[in-house]
Amino acid sequence: MAEPDAVQTFEDGLADIRGAYAEALRAAGDEPELRLINARYVGPQGELTKLLKLMPKLPGDRRRELGQAANALKQEVQAAFDDALQAIHRGAREAELTGPALDVTLPGRWQMPGRLHPITRVRNEVLQIFVSLGFDIADGPEVELYENCFDKLGFPPDHPATDEHDTFFIEGNRSSDAESVLLRTQTSTVQIREMLKREPPLAIVSPGAVYRRDDDATHSPMFFQLEGFLVDEDVTFAELKGVLTLFLRRLFDEHIAVRFRASYFPFVEPGGEVDMSCVFCRAWEGDRARTAECRVCKGTGWMEILGCGMIHPVVFENVGYDPEKYTGFAFGMGLDRIAMLKYGIPNIKLLYENDVRFLSQF
Amino acid sequence: MLVSFRWLQELCPVDADVAEVAHRISLAGLEVEAMEEKGANLSGVVIAEVRAKSPHPKRDKLTIVTVFDGEDEHQVVCGASNVPEPGGRILFARSGAVLPNGMEIGPRKLGGVESNGMICSETELEIGLEAEGIFVVDADNGALPGTGVADALDLHDVILDVGLTPNRPDCLGHVGIAREIGVLFGTGYQPRKAAGPSRTFAAGSSFQPGQPTTKLTSLWDTESEPIAAPKLPEISIEIVDGDRCPRYGAALVSGVKIASSPSWLRYRLHNLGLRALSNVVDATNLILLEWGHPIHGFDLARLSGSKIVVRRAAAGEKMATLDGVERTFTDDDLLICDGEGPVALAGVMGGLDTEIKDDTKDVLIECAYFDPRSIRRTSRRLGLQTDSSHRFERGVDPEAVPRVLASAAALIAELGGGAAATTAVDRIAAAYEPKSIHFRPARAARLLGTPVSKDESLRILELLGCRVVDQSDDVIIVEAPSWRPDLGREVDLIEEVARVRGYEQIPTAVPRVHPSETGTASLLKFVDDLRDAAVTSGLFEAINYGFLSVDDLRKARVSTNAVALANPLSEERAVMRTSLLPGLTEAATRAQRHGATEVRLFELARTFQPAEDALPREDTVLAVALAGQRSSWIGGDQSFDLYDGKGVIEAIVERVFGQTPDLSPGDMPGFLHPKRSALVTLESRPIGFVGEMHPDVGDDLGLIGRVIYAELDVPALHALSQELGPTQARGLPKYPAVARDIAMLVRDEFSAGEIADALREASKGLAESVKLFDLYRGDQIPDGHRSLAFRVTYRDPEGTLTDKRVDKVHASLARLAGDRFEATIR
Numbered sequence A: 001m002a003e004p005d006a007v008q009t010f011e012d013g014l015a016d017i018r019g020a021y022a023e024a025l026r027a028a029g030d031e032p033e034l035r036l037i038n039a040r041y042v043g044p045q046g047e048l049t050k051l052l053k054l055m056p057k058l059p060g061d062r063r064r065e066l067g068q069a070a071n072a073l074k075q076e077v078q079a080a081f082d083d084a085l086q087a088i089h090r091g092a093r094e095a096e097l098t099g100p101a102l103d104v105t106l107p108g109r110w111q112m113p114g115r116l117h118p119i120t121r122v123r124n125e126v127l128q129i130f131v132s133l134g135f136d137i138a139d140g141p142e143v144e145l146y147e148n149c150f151d152k153l154g155f156p157p158d159h160p161a162t163d164e165h166d167t168f169f170i171e172g173n174r175s176s177d178a179e180s181v182l183l184r185t186q187t188s189t190v191q192i193r194e195m196l197k198r199e200p201p202l203a204i205v206s207p208g209a210v211y212r213r214d215d216d217a218t219h220s221p222m223f224f225q226l227e228g229f230l231v232d233e234d235v236t237f238a239e240l241k242g243v244l245t246l247f248l249r250r251l252f253d254e255h256i257a258v259r260f261r262a263s264y265f266p267f268v269e270p271g272g273e274v275d276m277s278c279v280f281c282r283a284w285e286g287d288r289a290r291t292a293e294c295r296v297c298k299g300t301g302w303m304e305i306l307g308c309g310m311i312h313p314v315v316f317e318n319v320g321y322d323p324e325k326y327t328g329f330a331f332g333m334g335l336d337r338i339a340m341l342k343y344g345i346p347n348i349k350l351l352y353e354n355d356v357r358f359l360s361q362f
Numbered sequence B: 001m002l003v004s005f006r007w008l009q010e011l012c013p014v015d016a017d018v019a020e021v022a023h024r025i026s027l028a029g030l031e032v033e034a035m036e037e038k039g040a041n042l043s044g045v046v047i048a049e050v051r052a053k054s055p056h057p058k059r060d061k062l063t064i065v066t067v068f069d070g071e072d073e074h075q076v077v078c079g080a081s082n083v084p085e086p087g088g089r090i091l092f093a094r095s096g097a098v099l100p101n102g103m104e105i106g107p108r109k110l111g112g113v114e115s116n117g118m119i120c121s122e123t124e125l126e127i128g129l130e131a132e133g134i135f136v137v138d139a140d141n142g143a144l145p146g147t148g149v150a151d152a153l154d155l156h157d158v159i160l161d162v163g164l165t166p167n168r169p170d171c172l173g174h175v176g177i178a179r180e181i182g183v184l185f186g187t188g189y190q191p192r193k194a195a196g197p198s199r200t201f202a203a204g205s206s207f208q209p210g211q212p213t214t215k216l217t218s219l220w221d222t223e224s225e226p227i228a229a230p231k232l233p234e235i236s237i238e239i240v241d242g243d244r245c246p247r248y249g250a251a252l253v254s255g256v257k258i259a260s261s262p263s264w265l266r267y268r269l270h271n272l273g274l275r276a277l278s279n280v281v282d283a284t285n286l287i288l289l290e291w292g293h294p295i296h297g298f299d300l301a302r303l304s305g306s307k308i309v310v311r312r313a314a315a316g317e318k319m320a321t322l323d324g325v326e327r328t329f330t331d332d333d334l335l336i337c338d339g340e341g342p343v344a345l346a347g348v349m350g351g352l353d354t355e356i357k358d359d360t361k362d363v364l365i366e367c368a369y370f371d372p373r374s375i376r377r378t379s380r381r382l383g384l385q386t387d388s389s390h391r392f393e394r395g396v397d398p399e400a401v402p403r404v405l406a407s408a409a410a411l412i413a414e415l416g417g418g419a420a421a422t423t424a425v426d427r428i429a430a431a432y433e434p435k436s437i438h439f440r441p442a443r444a445a446r447l448l449g450t451p452v453s454k455d456e457s458l459r460i461l462e463l464l465g466c467r468v469v470d471q472s473d474d475v476i477i478v479e480a481p482s483w484r485p486d487l488g489r490e491v492d493l494i495e496e497v498a499r500v501r502g503y504e505q506i507p508t509a510v511p512r513v514h515p516s517e518t519g520t521a522s523l524l525k526f527v528d529d530l531r532d533a534a535v536t537s538g539l540f541e542a543i544n545y546g547f548l549s550v551d552d553l554r555k556a557r558v559s560t561n562a563v564a565l566a567n568p569l570s571e572e573r574a575v576m577r578t579s580l581l582p583g584l585t586e587a588a589t590r591a592q593r594h595g596a597t598e599v600r601l602f603e604l605a606r607t608f609q610p611a612e613d614a615l616p617r618e619d620t621v622l623a624v625a626l627a628g629q630r631s632s633w634i635g636g637d638q639s640f641d642l643y644d645g646k647g648v649i650e651a652i653v654e655r656v657f658g659q660t661p662d663l664s665p666g667d668m669p670g671f672l673h674p675k676r677s678a679l680v681t682l683e684s685r686p687i688g689f690v691g692e693m694h695p696d697v698g699d700d701l702g703l704i705g706r707v708i709y710a711e712l713d714v715p716a717l718h719a720l721s722q723e724l725g726p727t728q729a730r731g732l733p734k735y736p737a738v739a740r741d742i743a744m745l746v747r748d749e750f751s752a753g754e755i756a757d758a759l760r761e762a763s764k765g766l767a768e769s770v771k772l773f774d775l776y777r778g779d780q781i782p783d784g785h786r787s788l789a790f791r792v793t794y795r796d797p798e799g800t801l802t803d804k805r806v807d808k809v810h811a812s813l814a815r816l817a818g819d820r821f822e823a824t825i826r
């Protein structure tokens, strides 16, 4: 049964919604509010939905016309809503772009990575250079046989050459030095171990902890060395010079000068020590006054950095290589010292105190 | 060794300044570590003559002296008791002079008397150690008042501190270094005869007949005045142990008077680091510094039986050495004995009873060659390192014995005012045999990587003192000089040639390296990967000493069956660590004491476990310690707990393996909290543990707060990584996933992990993951219960899941939770 009043109510309803909606939109400040208004008037439980429930009561001849009016209103409202929403978004973005900046100094939200020990860092750098030259990495035990640390390396028995190696011995039955077990005093032990294991050609570097009974301001009873050696037919001293010069320039500065001095280590001959331009006063730059005042190189412009030489034939004999057929070179360096030089660490003790304030600097 | 440049120039003059000489010898292996100029810092100190002296009116010990400094007279108050009479000369620091110790001389009053300048002692000028009294200028020094002290006393010198390697005993004396300079500068070295003594006597009846003797006269450069032979007992020298003492020579000086040495000698010894004592002792020291060959002077009157016997000690034999210590010997020690018993420990130190004393008149001078190894063993066993043992254990020149004796006898006779015997005993038990060495220039060239000519090699080898025995086109056969025990085989000579030419003459080349097929062992690379993973996970790398105390191990409840050092530096560092725990937790505690609030440390190093083999087992371990508080600027700080440790271990393993390890309860080490720790497994293989430190152990170790500690077994991880091989890629899912949550109330005894596992299993392969996202206790949750919420991600690899299917499976999971874990679904 059609109700004439229903038509009136319906038409008034549409007009009210149109008016109220427009007004509410104008007042709306943000997106949630906007959505609330939208829901109140045109949502599933909104005013318009309620009004549409009157449809069955409308007279048949008006139904179509009034239905179209309601649809038009719906579209109108939707368009107004979209415009308003867009305006609010634009406003918000505008406000964000022109408003106060974030406090960028507040801490980041991330698990900060830790740090490698400076000795490890230097070790990695050194290894990387030698690996790029074709060397393999090897290691050996820290507790060693006397013969691998001294005898096989050509240290003569009862000879003062061992004086620089104030050695920690392991407790146990031993009637002589030669039968004893010790904490290795040098990574050169790896030369013996690798040569006994493999045949030339060999190109090996070996970093690791070594121990000497020295504990004072400039010595730590445990420290780190890196040994390197190359054995092949016709390896020359010229190549030893070439490799070490290249290595030091890559590690420190391509401009440094490198000089080789004669020296003595029982397992190499000719033996030498390597000096490089002082990296503290940057001696290669030729500022004499600066070098003269440098306490690290004592004004000389040079600092000692490596020991090296051609592998002694006695070492080859001890591992069963033919010294007439093979020659080779070997070198050794203190990783602690290089770390200290590279990072300007004033005191070797800092390296073993594990003070987080120190470790976090690298 | 300290070396006088002045002396070197006297022995081998070269046309080069001290800097040039220092540079050249340094490059050749005699490293000059420091240089000090002497006599340069004494301006304002002059010779002055005493004109008058009188006692101080008020102070007993002071003298008022009037001195003339060549220009004016000055009144000085002096505290010394040996102010010479007028006419004597002293060293006078004028007002305004600055002494080497920094003291500035100015006018002042002493006991009310004006003092204008200072009369100096040796120590004040740092030209000697004599602090008793002022320096009185020798009468035979003709310097006039006003002459600068450095010129007057001839103090100008440069002292080089040369670091010598143990292969170069020849350079432990000035003659040897001079010889080296002659080689390096190409001038060669001309050995000179010793200055002869003024008076000599024929030793004829002084030595027992039949003793082998050597004439010293031909080794002296001056004629001397012969005097009648003094009446002395017949001396005999006998070598019993010829292996340990191949040669023993003895010279004789008679009629000396012990006194202090002239100032030049005192000054030279002082500059070279020795204390001047008396003329005869100072002379033996000067000979040591000149020749590098230790000699020893015996007071002949105190040698019982006038007899020297060189023999090994009987075990337990005793003698007091010069330093006043009674020594007990073994049968490995070599003794110099007289008719009664030991008078010197051969090559190491003289005996107390036969030393030169103030009343010594006749001196027997010993110059010998002892077996280096024997001297070294004795010196090491007794902990007695002397200037003498230092040289003998490196090897002195056995052929130098007559020359050294000639030098020593002449010097002692001259300084002591005595006469030297013209012959000396020279007993040779084993004659020196020069080593014959083949040198191939072509081999040298091949080793050095630069041409080496035969001519140049010959020139250098001869400069060095090698005697060429034979030669052909490609081989030179030489005998090495007796003062170079380090030259024994070809490569030694190659080094000599390279060194004398200069290493800088060798070009640089880059070798062709044959890269190996195997490359670096994978374990080493794996260790580096782990280390990087640890750092990425927020940990700082620590490096601790490999040794610690047994007590550290005991307190940490780790194995105390440790590799012990025979000669540790201290009890704190007496054994090798069996665990990284004590070191790492201690480092963490120290960091906290230094104010660090958040400590995250790891160490990747070896532990040492005693083994049946000769060497202990060295295991590489990765240890982690977290101490203090996890800081967060949102939400405040919280103490580290098990889950921080777990997170770190997961992060490390994830990074290296691309897989998450599992934690499970198990047989935990005693140092961990029994309820707050777990074993770590990967692919069901044990790889380590993680947990809170047991509070009792924490107390024993002095840890601050609850420290989290974890270890990963590196070899086990490596073996697993080898076995698993590289990660294999999986195809990406084609169909979408559907996520559903399930929240439940369960009793504490059921772990979240086992519930998640059960849920996944029950999903019949549809649940791709089951993850805990919320855990709640508190209001409305009964005691002993907790609320757990899981997010289940469903995916069917074969097709798109329908809601209906998911609902069904999800409901079955809820039922399972209810049935198996008595859970109330919320």
Ligand SMILES: [Zn+2]
Residues within 6 Å of the ligand: A278, A279, A280, A281, A282, A283, A291, A294, A295, A296, A297, A298, A299, A301, A302
């Ligand atoms: Zn410098």
